[in-house]
Amino acid sequence: MKSFFWFNYILVSLACGSLSQEVPVITAIEVKTADVSHAGMTLGSIDLELITPEFTICLIENLDSENDDFSAGDINEFTGSQLQECLDFPIPGGQVALLRVTHSGLDAWTPEWIRVINSNESFVQCNDGYEIDNSEMRAQRSEIKDAEKYTV
Numbered sequence: 288m289k290s291f292f293w294f295n296y297i298l299v300s301l302a303c304g305s306l307s308q309e310v311p312v313i314t315a316i317e318v319k320t321a322d323v324s325h326a327g328m329t330l331g332s333i334d335l336e337l338i339t340p341e342f343t344i345c346l347i348e349n350l351d352s353e354n355d356d357f358s359a360g361d362i363n364e365f366t367g368s369q370l371q372e373c374l375d376f377p378i379p380g381g382q383v384a385l386l387r388v389t390h391s392g393l394d395a396w397t398p399e400w401i402r403v404i405n406s407n408e409s410f411v412q413c414n415d416g417y418e419i420d421n422s423e424m425r426a427q428r429s430e431i432k433d434a435e436k437y438t439v
């Protein structure tokens with residue numbers, strides 16, 4: 288009889304644990320292209336790879352929307368199927384440990400920042416500001432202290 292009660296207790300605590308943990312998922316990515324000469328990119332593309340603190344990874348190949356993207360000084364937002372396997376991807380604690388940017392094509396691009404926006408209406412921001420070109424790959428760290436309430 289005693290073991291029966293213990294069994295019940297364990298079941299209840301597991302159920303409460305899963306209810307109280309809502310893991311945020313990725314809902315949008317925003318990039319700002321720097322407002323300096325040659326920062327914009329038309330004859331090139333980028334891949335984004337997001338790595339969470341739990342080492343899960345999602346990949347966006349050729350980040351693109353139906354709009355003109357990556358013009359100098361512009362902010363571009365990517366949502367829905369544009370996020371490919373990163374759409375609704377769980378990011379525990381709203382954190383992204385690393386954001387890997389890979390460039391392809393003939394035209395260099397200078398990002399000012401990249402934001403990963405999640406379903407808790409917060410985001411993490413990776414500040415950049417350096418030109419990427421010639422199939423370079425760069426990893427950017429973002430810290431949880433960069434997360435702010437997303438109000439736009």
Ligand SMILES: [Ca+2]
Nearest residue numbers: 325326327395
């Ligand atoms: Ca350029």
Ligand SMILES: [Ca+2]
Nearest residue numbers: 352353354356
């Ligand atoms: Ca486009």
